[in-house]
Amino acid sequence: MKKYSALFRIRFINSLQYRAAALAGLATQFAWGFMEISAFSAFYRANPAAFPMEFSQTVSYIWMQQAFLTLFMMWFWEYDIAASIIEGSIAYEMVRPLDIYNRWFCQITANRLARAALRCAPILIFAFLVPEPYRMTLPPDAAQLFLFLLSVLLALCVVVAFSMLMYISLFYTLSPTGVRLFIAVISDFFAGGIVPLPFFPAPVRAVAEWLPFAAMQNMPLRIYSGNIAGMDAFAGIGLQIFWLAALLAVGRLMMSRALKRVIVQGG
Amino acid sequence: MQLYIKFFAMHLKSQMQYKLSFFLTALGQFFASFTVLLGVYFMFSRFHEVEGFQFEHVLLCFAAVLMAYSIAEMFGRGFDQFPQMLGNGEFDRALVRPRSVIFQVLAAKMDFTRFGRLFQAILVFCYAIPNSGVIWTWDKVLALLLMVVCGSLIFFALFIVYAGFTFFTVEGLEFMNIFTDGGREFGRYPFSIYGKRILKFLTFVVPLALFQYYPLLYLLDREKNMLYMFTPVIGLLFIIPSCAFFRIGLRKYKSTGS
Amino acid sequence: MITLSNINKTFRVARRQAGFGRAVKALFSREYELIHALNDVSFTIKDGEMVGYIGPNGAGKSTTIKIMCGILTPDSGMCKINGRVPWRDRIAHVREIGVVFGQRSQLWWDVPIIDSFELLRDIYKIDRKIYKNNLDELTVLLDLSELLKTPARSLSLGQRMRCEIAASLLHSPKILFLDEPTIGLDAVSKMTVRQFIKRINAERGTTVILTTHDMQDIEALTERILLIGKGRILLDGSLTELKKRSSRRKTLVVEYNGSAPEITDDMTLIEKKNGRLVISLDPEIFPVSDAIAYLAARTELTDVSVSGITAEEMVAELYREYHI
Structure with a gap:
């Protein structure tokens, strides 16, 4: 564990070095969130009755999404992991006394956390200061906040476990870019990255709520905003745990098979 | 121009070396904008109209912006990827060749996988043009054409500004995404829905609305004044300061080497 | 004729701080340090000369080359190459120079070499006849006939370098800048490249300026060497003389x-x-x-x-x- 906290620290300090990058990133995400909220507010004005969430919930959803963007977006890619598989330097990794699956899992998690740690606080502070109706609200109570934090953690793990499948698939495919883009796009869409799940038409939503993607950003963002509360929140966290376990199991199985192949073929 | 065509042929030849990867990436691009389209569809199947625009009207806007952007991205990739060119010394190479710098950057990269997006825009047009209720007289056709052509030139100018910033900072570039990627993403709805202040900004500072919102009003007969049809042309003025900015950056690069 | 007189160049570099607290502090205020990349650099190179430009990494070699190529403008001092100031008259100037950066390729990775060459013909607007003559000559001298139909990605490093050198000579430049042309090459390729450079210099009278860390290049090629260190020209003389002078x-x-x-x-x-x-x-x-x-x-x-x-x-x- 010590190794990974060191990794986190290095990445964090590294990203601090680039202050202009950090500021630019903040400005971008802030503007992005602002534009999204403006668009939703236009739809809200058009027909408040058809709005499936409370407007303030949507606002919180969007700000939280921007604040934790780097935690959940599928298209962030660890080039050194991908390169180690494609170029075959994974053979060296196998010599080290660390389980490769765990190692990569922690590396990706640490990287995503380091990126988000720098960005989330300023965005959230802004989001609490901007005037109504753009202002973000706190969750209804402390319990909800706690559930949210738990759910963020689980969602991050689900995202990482899912992206591990993409890395492992590199052992088999030769042309990863297209497939990767495709999967990233689909998963971001069904995780509520473009439009929150409550805005989906009822039949699509009914299916989407059960997919592994629903266990990604969808769950913590809606728990925070209070759109999912009480027993539903517990059920949601249950769904996250289920998908996390399933993805971990599948990932580990695929990994051990892929590694056997590497050994047989000599990398 | 002839030389540009030669570069074009070289790029096409290069990218066709990896056919599978090429088509998969193009397909991925297609799906990336498809989910955005799906999002628009979901919103309209719930709300039916926003600020007086219906689904088919918004689709015209969506497709025009998407087409303009994908053309600009396909041919202006050199500016979009300028930070890499500067980083790996490819730009120094351009400086030791007897051609205009802007031309060389332009010709250095082309990305035909963006065809995936372009194709999407074409499909959406195929649906939206007959179903939008617009009676397609010659002036309407011209207005739509201007939206796309001037739109890609304006996006293009934004890429040049982006590249110009590279001379000053390689780190702070991300904020330009608000205008480039953001222009594409938020251009799916007429810019008026984001409020008056944003519309003003996108009219007078970064003229994205000039090829999107105003000519759309003309298309939909909300404005009869021909001026609205030609606003995209006014938007082309944006190219002048963009190129000037790039040149200022270039001068700075030549004196600092970084 | 190349003349550099009293060229100065200074860069401002942000200092990167180690440690967590300092990194946070650097978010708000940043320290810069000035690096004198070139300090009063002057020299003259006559037409048809072959010069080895040597010095350790970071001594100012590539800054000088960049100034001579018109990529960089110096802070003060004058540089005249064939009567032109490189950075003022870029396009006319670069038409007469050829540049080989040993570690960066100017060839298209995925298309046959000959296509890259033909594109260069159009970029430099080389007369068809001159292009054909040059191509034929270079093909023979560098033994390229087998390579021209191959894309650069499937060539070995040595083969690629031969093509790189040919590419920068297609427009018959008067001056050839070679930045580490033999880096990473095997012994046979190194010999071919050296012999070729020598011939081009002797037969076409091309002025050659060579930077390298491989002293065998210098020994095989150049009579005159320029030694630069910490931005200053420290020595300018012939190799034999220097050898005698040292040990x-x-x-x-x-x-x-x-x-x-x-x-x-x-x-x-x-x-x-x-x-x-x-x-x-x-x-x-x-x-x-x-x-x-x-x-x-x-x-x-x-x-x-x-x-x-x-x-x-x-x-x-x-x-x-x-x-x-």
Whole structure:
């Protein structure tokens, strides 16, 4: 564990070095969130009755999404992991006394956390200061906040476990870019990255709520905003745990098979 | 121009070396904008109209912006990827060749996988043009054409500004995404829905609305004044300061080497 | 004719801080340091000369080359190349120079070499006839006929470098800048490249400016060397002269049958094993012929070789001397 906290620290300090990058990133995400909220507010004005969430919930959803963007977006890619598989330097990794699956899992998690740690606080502070109706609200109570934090953690793990499948698939495919883009796009869409799940038409939503993607950003963002509360929140966290376990199991199985192949073929 | 065509042929030849990867990436691009389209569809199947625009009207806007952007991205990739060119010394190479710098950057990269997006825009047009209720007289056709052509030139100018910033900072570039990627993403709805202040900004500072919102009003007969049809042309003025900015950056690069 | 007079160039570099607290502090205020990349650099290179430009990493070599290519503008001083100021008259200037950056390619990765060449013909607007002549000549000299139809990605490093050099000579430049042209090449490719450069210089009268870390390049190619260190020109002279000036000591290698001979105090033993003896000596004190006679009298010599200081050793000595 010590190794990974060191990794986190290095990445964090590294990203601090680039202050202009950090500021630019903040400005971008802030503007992005602002534009999204403006668009939703236009739809809200058009027909408040058809709005499936409370407007303030949507606002919180969007700000939280921007604040934790780097935690959940599928298209962030660890080039050194991908390169180690494609170029075959994974053979060296196998010599080290660390389980490769765990190692990569922690590396990706640490990287995503380091990126988000720098960005989330300023965005959230802004989001609490901007005037109504753009202002973000706190969750209804402390319990909800706690559930949210738990759910963020689980969602991050689900995202990482899912992206591990993409890395492992590199052992088999030769042309990863297209497939990767495709999967990233689909998963971001069904995780509520473009439009929150409550805005989906009822039949699509009914299916989407059960997919592994629903266990990604969808769950913590809606728990925070209070759109999912009480027993539903517990059920949601249950769904996250289920998908996390399933993805971990599948990932580990695929990994051990892929590694056997590497050994047989000599990398 | 002839030389540009030669570069074009070289790029096409290069990218066709990896056919599978090429088509998969193009397909991925297609799906990336498809989910955005799906999002628009979901919103309209719930709300039916926003600020007086219906689904088919918004689709015209969506497709025009998407087409303009994908053309600009396909041919202006050199500016979009300028930070890499500067980083790996490819730009120094351009400086030791007897051609205009802007031309060389332009010709250095082309990305035909963006065809995936372009194709999407074409499909959406195929649906939206007959179903939008617009009676397609010659002036309407011209207005739509201007939206796309001037739109890609304006996006293009934004890429040049982006590249110009590279001379000053390689780190702070991300904020330009608000205008480039953001222009594409938020251009799916007429810019008026984001409020008056944003519309003003996108009219007078970064003229994205000039090829999107105003000519759309003309298309939909909300404005009869021909001026609205030609606003995209006014938007082309944006190219002048963009190129000037790039040149200022270039001068700075030549004196600092970084 | 290339003339540089009193060229100065300074860069401002942000200082990166180590440690967590300092990194946070650097978010708000940042320290800069000034680096004098070039300090009053002056030299002249005549048409048709071949010059080796040497110095350790970060000494200012590539800054000088960039200024001569028109990529960089100096802070002060003047540079005139064939009557032009490179950075003021970029397009006319670069038409007359060829540049090879050893570590970066100008060839298209995925298309046959000949296509890259033809594109260059159009970029430089080379007359068809001249292009054809040049291409034919370069194909023969660099043995490219097999390579022209191959894409750059499937060539070896040596083959690629041959193509790179050809690419930068298609427009018959008057001056050729070579930035580490032999880096990473195998022995045979290095020899081909060196021989070729020599020929081009002799036959076409192309001025060649070569930067390298490989002293064998220098030894094989250039008579004149320019040594730069910490942004200053430290030495400008001929290689032979420099060699004479630095160490006079000779190295003597002998092989013998039977027992090892005793050596005198004037000889320094470097190595002794299995019938082989390496000795260093100063010919002023103990002439080489006397040393051989001395050894021959004491044992049965089977082989003798004498060598002076190598360029490699000499440069190492120079670096030490100037503390660079």
